[in-house]
Amino acid sequence: MKQQIIVSGLGGQGVVFATRLLAHAAMETGHPVLTSENHGMAMRGGTIISHVKIGAFHSPLIRQGHADIGLFLNRENLGIHGGMMKDTGTLFVNTPFPGAYRHCDATGLAMSAGAVVVANLVLLGFAVRTGGFFCTAGQLEDVIQRISPPKQLNLNLKGFRLGLEAQRSF
Amino acid sequence: MSQNEERILMGNEAIGRGLVECGCEFIAAYPGTPSSEILSSAVKFVRETGVKTHLEWSVNEKVAYEAALACAYTGKRAAVAMKQVGLNVAADPFMRSAYLGTKGGFVLVAADDPGPHSSQTEQDSRFFALFANIPVFDPASPAEAKDMVKQAFALSEKYEIPVMLRPTTRVCHARQNVPCGRPEVLNRPPRFEKDPGRWIATPQFLPDLHRQLNEKMDRIAGEDALGPRAFRGDGSQPRRCVIASGVAFAHAYDLLADMGLLGRIDLFQVILPHPLHKGFIEEIRAGYDAILVVEETYPVIETQLINERVTGRRSGHIPNRGELTQDVVLSVLDKFLNRTPDPATRTAPEKGKRPSLCAGCPHRAAYWAIKTTFPGGIFPSDIGCYTLAMNFGAIDTCHCMGACISQAEGFYFAYADEKNPPAIVVSIGDSTFFHAGIPGLINAVLHRARFILVILDNATTAMTGNQPVPHLGITADGSPGRAVLIPDLLKACGVSFIRECDPYDMEALSRHLKEADRHCRSAEGGVAVVVTKHPCLLDHGARGNQAEFAMAVSEDCSGCRQCLEEFECPALVFNDETGSVEIDGTICVGCGVCVAVCPLGAIIAREK
Ligand code: SF4
Ligand code: SF4
Numbered sequence: 001m002k003q004q005i006i007v008s009g010l011g012g013q014g015v016v017f018a019t020r021l022l023a024h025a026a027m028e029t030g031h032p033v034l035t036s037e038n039h040g041m042a043m044r045g046g047t048i049i050s051h052v053k054i055g056a057f058h059s060p061l062i063r064q065g066h067a068d069i070g071l072f073l074n075r076e077n078l079g080i081h082g083g084m085m086k087d088t089g090t091l092f093v094n095t096p097f098p099g100a101y102r103h104c105d106a107t108g109l110a111m112s113a114g115a116v117v118v119a120n121l122v123l124l125g126f127a128v129r130t131g132g133f134f135c136t137a138g139q140l141e142d143v144i145q146r147i148s149p150p151k152q153l154n155l156n157l158k159g160f161r162l163g164l165e166a167q168r169s170f
Numbered sequence: 171m172s173q174n175e176e177r178i179l180m181g182n183e184a185i186g187r188g189l190v191e192c193g194c195e196f197i198a199a200y201p202g203t204p205s206s207e208i209l210s211s212a213v214k215f216v217r218e219t220g221v222k223t224h225l226e227w228s229v230n231e232k233v234a235y236e237a238a239l240a241c242a243y244t245g246k247r248a249a250v251a252m253k254q255v256g257l258n259v260a261a262d263p264f265m266r267s268a269y270l271g272t273k274g275g276f277v278l279v280a281a282d283d284p285g286p287h288s289s290q291t292e293q294d295s296r297f298f299a300l301f302a303n304i305p306v307f308d309p310a311s312p313a314e315a316k317d318m319v320k321q322a323f324a325l326s327e328k329y330e331i332p333v334m335l336r337p338t339t340r341v342c343h344a345r346q347n348v349p350c351g352r353p354e355v356l357n358r359p360p361r362f363e364k365d366p367g368r369w370i371a372t373p374q375f376l377p378d379l380h381r382q383l384n385e386k387m388d389r390i391a392g393e394d395a396l397g398p399r400a401f402r403g404d405g406s407q408p409r410r411c412v413i414a415s416g417v418a419f420a421h422a423y424d425l426l427a428d429m430g431l432l433g434r435i436d437l438f439q440v441i442l443p444h445p446l447h448k449g450f451i452e453e454i455r456a457g458y459d460a461i462l463v464v465e466e467t468y469p470v471i472e473t474q475l476i477n478e479r480v481t482g483r484r485s486g487h488i489p490n491r492g493e494l495t496q497d498v499v500l501s502v503l504d505k506f507l508n509r510t511p512d513p514a515t516r517t518a519p520e521k522g523k524r525p526s527l528c529a530g531c532p533h534r535a536a537y538w539a540i541k542t543t544f545p546g547g548i549f550p551s552d553i554g555c556y557t558l559a560m561n562f563g564a565i566d567t568c569h570c571m572g573a574c575i576s577q578a579e580g581f582y583f584a585y586a587d588e589k590n591p592p593a594i595v596v597s598i599g600d601s602t603f604f605h606a607g608i609p610g611l612i613n614a615v616l617h618r619a620r621f622i623l624v625i626l627d628n629a630t631t632a633m634t635g636n637q638p639v640p641h642l643g644i645t646a647d648g649s650p651g652r653a654v655l656i657p658d659l660l661k662a663c664g665v666s667f668i669r670e671c672d673p674y675d676m677e678a679l680s681r682h683l684k685e686a687d688r689h690c691r692s693a694e695g696g697v698a699v700v701v702t703k704h705p706c707l708l709d710h711g712a713r714g715n716q717a718e719f720a721m722a723v724s725e726d727c728s729g730c731r732q733c734l735e736e737f738e739c740p741a742l743v744f745n746d747e748t749g750s751v752e753i754d755g756t757i758c759v760g761c762g763v764c765v766a767v768c769p770l771g772a773i774i775a776r777e778k
Contacts, residue, residue: 023347032347033178034311035344035346036340037343038287039207039343039635040287040633041288041557042288045523045525045526045528045740046524046525046526058419058421059421060340060341060344061495064497076523079520080519080521080522082519111756116756
């Protein structure tokens with residue numbers, strides 16, 4: 001099995017944590033995994049992207065036009081990282097506005113859960129529920145249980161479950 | 171958690187883990203992207219495995235290098251980690267260490283940043299290894315980086331030579347499932363054997379040490395186990411080969427696989443770009459007519475092949491600068507293999523959002539005070555989060571660690587004879603000041619330069635992930651050290667004007683700055699220092715310790731954008747529909763600083 005996922009957002013939106021969750025889920029489900037992420041200057045609110053490659057890859061980077069799944073924490077990033085997607089790829093976008101993608105107001109839901117910082121988990125829950133991921137929602141939830149910092153755990157789970165239950169827009 | 175298992179590790183963590191597993195007893199580093207997590211992960215693994223290792227965030231890379239190297243003189247294993255430009259700072263001890271060598275294994279991790287993504291150059295540390303004449307490993311993945319740490323220690327001890335491991339950003343910041351094992355426990359007693367001809371090595375000893383170095387390197391170049399890894403073709407692409415190293419190899423491997431050419435064309439992965447394996451150089455010369463070398467960032471392998479049929483960075487077949495992304499490597503391979511490129515060319519992506527100082531960052535307040543107090547001033551600055559002040563025009567230079575203070579001296583003397591010299595206001599972070607700012611300050615005081623030095627003291631090394639700074643008296647693993655205080659240092663450097671304040675109080679800061687300016691221009695004036703003290707908001711607990719206001723923008727906002735362009739708090743956003751500014755409550759930390767920025771008084775702070 002091979003699957004290539006991008007997570008796109010702004011520094012501070014939890015792109016790296018979402019990447020780690022996916023990487024751990026891959027390992028737990030017996031897949032080799034390689035990811036690539038941004039650190040340093042860009043993390044101060046700049047546009048960032050993570051690449052997650054599940055299966056037998058050597059390169060940590062995804063080519064333009066080769067991503068199967070795109071998780072966009074910021075809709076404006078579509079113009080920047082949209083070209084990474086396969087024509088047949090599936091886009092999940094954090095926005096209240098409909099478009100040529102599956103959308104979910106992850107920020108809004110996260111705020112209702114008490115913390116805007118878990119928008120990443122809401123979007124992840126929303127996306128994994130559709131199936132088509134290398135892992136199941138249950139497997140991802142186990143990873144959240146395992147690697148969340150203790151103080152964040154309940155909030156993370158709450159965000160993830162809100163995403164799982166979010167109204168499907170398609 | 172058991173110790174023999176696969177784990178998801180970032181490249182830097184894999185290197186940190188490798189160092190700990192190799193029984194390394196001294197690890198020193200100075201933080202810098204993309205290398206910073208090497209030492210912090212070593213701290214974690216040392217704690218977890220209970221081994222005994224000295225870990226330190228050194229004051230700078232030169233100090234780190236020298237301290238770790240001396241530990242290795244005693245027969246213990248030692249390592250030092252830094253970003254590529256950190257090696258410029260450590261170049262002095264580094265170059266000589268090649269001649270003098272080591273006793274215990276000594277590994278230098280120099281992390282390169284092709285692109286560059288987060289550095290002032292995209293220099294190739296492998297060239298530094300070639301310059302010093304020491305071996306360098308070039309990993310293609312986190313798992314490989316960890317293995318190479320082991321190989322590097324073994325090689326270092328076999329030849330008593332420092333060995334470099336050169337990961338790049340894409341390896342440092344990749345994550346992968348990596349096998350982990352138990353740390354070796356070496357328990358080596360320290361044995362420093364006095365050997366003046368070697369450890370003092372006055373010039374008379376150096377020709378012989380240089381000869382020994384050349385001999386070692388000649389023997390290493392003959393080590394078959396370190397020669398390139400071959401992925402042979404089936405003969406269908408005769409006399410044609412691709413040679414690659416590091417992450418560029420990983421890209422080439424996957425791309426050739428996609429093209430159905432893996433196992434058809436000869437592909438080589440160079441493990442040790444310097445010294446290049448002697449037999450390999452011969453094999454390439456005799457066996458191939460079309461040779462493509464794919465490497466980052468400079469032509470190190472290509473240069474050593476000395477072969478006019480080689481194509482790569484030097485020949486112009488590959489752009490002579492910049493990161494080799496998969497898409498760049500793809501177009502290079504297409505050309506080399508005479509393939510028609512994939513028609514699915516994509517439109518050039520839009521530019522992303524640039525990074526900016528965090529909402530409520532104390533630096534922003536300090537810069538607002540500096541900028542508004544001295545319109546027309548010259549503002550040398552330095553490396554850290556505060557470099558982002560260029561976004562709103564509050565700094566004029568950024569060169570290399572600590573340079574801003576010496577630059578201020580240069581600017582001062584350039585303008586000294588002018589009738590009305592501009593105010594020169596330098597800004598430097600606390601960590602950068604300790605790293606390389608102090609000699610420049612001593613020099614400026616000695617030579618009677620006059621300028622204002624603002625030390626932005628946020629009690630951390632923020633940009634690289636909040637590592638501790640010397641004036642806190644905390645060491646890398648959290649144990650107490652002895653604090654070295656900034657005001658004490660300033661006095662010892664001969665500074666007589668020192669003021670401290672919280673930059674959130676911009677009026678007080680502005681008053682101090684004006685007083686400092688008068689001091690500079692007075693008869694007995696010199697360097698005047700203002701230390702602005704407020705913790706970085708990403709630091710643990712910082713936000714809980716400051717007041718939080720409820721912020722709002724009133725109808726008086728005219729949409730003039732002054733607060734956006736001149737202040738650039740990410741929580742202030744323009745609403746296109748209303749034509750005015752509003753506060754993004756999901757980002758705003760309620761610091762209240764922006765109230766002073768709006769000329770119409772439209773930004774309002776209320777007690778919560
Ligand atoms: S990390 Fe700290 S120093 Fe850096 S921009 Fe944010 S608040 Fe400022
Ligand atoms: S109070 Fe003003 S300056 Fe402070 S974070 Fe909020 S918008 Fe930014």
